[in-house]
Amino acid sequence: MSLKLGLIGHPIGHSLSPWIHTNFIDLAGLNGEYKLYEGDHTKLPEVIQHLKQMPIDGFNITVPYKQVIVDYLDEIDKDAEILGAVNTIVHQNGKWKGYSTDGEGYVRSLVEPYPNLLNKDTSVLLLGAGGAARGIYRAIVQKGVKKVDIANRSLDKAEALLSLKTGTTTTRIMSFQEAEQHLGEYDLIVQTTSVGMKPNVEDQIIQLHHLRKETVVSDIVYQPITTKLLQDAKNRGAIIHHGHAMLLYQAQLAFEIWTGKNLDVAHMVNELEQKLRGE
Template sequence: MNYRLGLIGFPIQQSLSPWIHQQFLKQAGLEGDYCLFEIAPDRPFEKEISRVKNEQLDGFNVTVPYKKRIIDCLDDLDEDARAIGAVNTAVQRNGKWIGCNTDWIGYTTGLKHHYPSIFQNTTSSILLIGAGGAARGIFYGLMKEGFTRIDIANRTQSSAEAIAALARTNTHTSVITLQEAENRLAQYDLIVQTTNIGMKPNVTDTIISLEQLHEDSIVSDIVYQPLNTEFLHQASQKGASIHYGHTMLLYQARTAFELWTSKQVPVDDMDEQLKRKLEGS
């Protein structure tokens, strides 16, 4: 079987997803390709999605800014995508397109791989910065892992409150301002930066000051271009442990690949290979 896979979003020409999935196809002993379908915001979205579907794809990924908009173009959602309210992976099953979300497991798996110790204490205090689609997935994933204290800091309080509404009865969540986050930073064991602030070309930007950061904290940034964001650079200068954003990209891709092909593939040294590719970009 020759698998036809792809990615929709904008902009995506610099995406590393084709490289990742070609590695997975090779490891699984499968033939196939992974194409980019860039849809500019001024294009008729539904018409463009129909065109993509006519490409006889077995599945496709969805990235910004279409993770919510794609939902109306699909036949159904799986449990995770429905709960999160966002789709990053579409799978064709029995002639129908099913929307899934692998971002949440991509984030938690990557974090667990590098910092397994934090998962041994589910009362660890966590701060999410930002309240977009990525934050929704990460909040959901950390909640599924059993963490009971997850606060959200965002400029727009209503967006953060919408994510807090996902909380289970044993999950305690406070919605705070970015200024409050700066002032309280020392109390958090894990700080996750979920916005695109600091992404190329605006590499000197940071969303909050890390002046109050505790050196025992883990600081995570989902931005991976550049790999070592200014946010992570400042965190490392304060003595904190840092977690790079490329691991979420890699592990969400692995789960998507398994959904499409039913093949489990080892990541092996791909984490380090992807890191080197990003450092050289």
């Protein structure tokens, strides 16, 4: 059996997904390929029609198609339906079923190095309320943590995430300015926006004057590997968590959905970092 996998999006020419999944295929002892299927928004129907005619086992979806792909699916996983976005499709029994691996992939990337971080006493601050924040918020809340507060420029947009909440976790909505004053309350701070991404590497979403030492500060931006926020946090005695690990672990979960194989990929975090640095 030879796996046929791929990625749909635009632009995706520099995507590392082929490198990641080719390594996964080898690690699992399987045969197969992972190809790129690129097209702007006007070409999506053509790309989908092409894939429908292929014996493809599964594929990933990236921007700008994570929402519109839902219209082409036969089934959708409950969490993906709640989140309103899909990034992984599996082809089984002639049908396409959609999943979202971003949120759980992020949590996996976090608990691998810090297995005891997320528990009933953990307090979390989420910076941003966009698509990435939705998945991460829901996945962290499902771990049963004490609280996950959300800071955002638009408070209404942050409040929209409250519909994703489950269990007894509490959530407070606040501005970035308010969040800066309360940083000492949190065990984990997660930056979920594109602030600080290349080429705007000097941008920092909040100031860390009130940051508590030993707090874990995580940034999902992975270009640059160490954002200005992470460097500032490190200088203040915090523990930093890099965004490229999320890229790897959301891919791990997608591969698991496609093949049923749960691979140990911890050793690839440093390899991926070197790849991103061009080494």
